Amino acid sequence: MEKILSIHGISKKYGRIQAVNGLFIEIYKGQVFGLLGPNGSGKTTTLSILLDLVRNDSGTFEWFGKPPSKESRKRIGSVIENPNFFPYLTAVKNLQIVADIKDKPYDDLDEVLQLTGLYDRRNDRFRTYSFGMKQRLAVASALLGNPDVLILDEPTNGLDPQGIAKMRELIKRVAEKGITIILASHLLDEVQKICSHVAVLSKGKKLFDGEVSDVLAISELLEIAADDMIQLEKAISMHPGFSSLVRSEDRWLVYFKGKIVPAEVNEFLHRQGIVLTHLSERKRTLEQHFLELLRDNS
Ligand code: ATP
Helix, strand or coil, X not given: CCEEEEEEEEEEXXXXXXEEEEEEEEEECCCEEEEECCCCCCHHHHHHHHCXXXXXXXXXXXXXXXXXXXXXXXXXXXXXXXXXXCXXXXXXXXXXXXXXXXXXXXXXXXXXHHHCCCHHHXXXXXXXXXXXXXXXXXXXXXXXXXXXXXXXXXXXXXXXXXXXXXXXXXXXXXXXXXXEEEEEECCHXXXXXXXXXXXXXXXXXXXXXXXXXXXXXXXXXXXXXXXXXXXXXXXXXXXXXEEEEEEECCEEXXXXXXXXXXHHHHHHHHHCCCCEEEEEEECCCHHHHHHHHHHHHC
């Protein structure tokens, strides 16, 4: 798989505040990568460093396998701050101005307007747009010139539910075009709904990263039962990964120290002469992980 971005231990301090603290991240083509963390966890600073808007104190990063350059910058579209367009000009005129500044042709104007759902309103003035439409026009302008990567900072902030739904749809459509997306968000639910991969940040540090589906599937908790629950308790507490257990009605809820494979636990018990009458996994949600990780780090 083609590597789009490698971040090697970048750090940034503002006075005494360590905004980014030794961050390592790798992002591959086609991923929708979420930087997830509470306010002040360093997401915007990280994105700003990656876009050369802020200089990092230490560490390095590579875009498309090379040190950042003017060439690599041209392959990246971004929406980091509130959109700044001319209020009395139409969407088309505003996009033409952006295309002129970026030195891009007007060829893909219609396509980005269609993609962002603004085509029918393309000849209306910017000031008549709803907040959601303004945000989508910012995405349209970032997509001019067909970038390989789209960077978005809190793309649904301030939007109403309909605006949020439209922005999420748009992000999905952009991803379907094969454009790699990197977005910062403090909303777990958002990351769960639109991202394929996630890195959880707290106080400028990465606490955890992985595939969103993996994170959702992490299971360290099993529910088990057998005819002889006392014998089962003794046997399961001998398992090398065993951590603790609690009784829940006619079952044991068993906590393990790390990731476990239910079939392996079943086999382990079977070798000790126990036939399980019940075995099921309790999946922890990313939310539980997120909260635990933040608690552990505070
Ligand atoms: P938010 O979503 O609230 O913007 P964030 O996760 O994007 O949060 P950053 O904006 O990167 O976090 O901020 C990280 C830390 O750095 C915070 O403590 C913030 O106050 C501080 N910080 C950010 N920019 C500056 C600046 N220009 N000068 C001083 N401190 C800053």
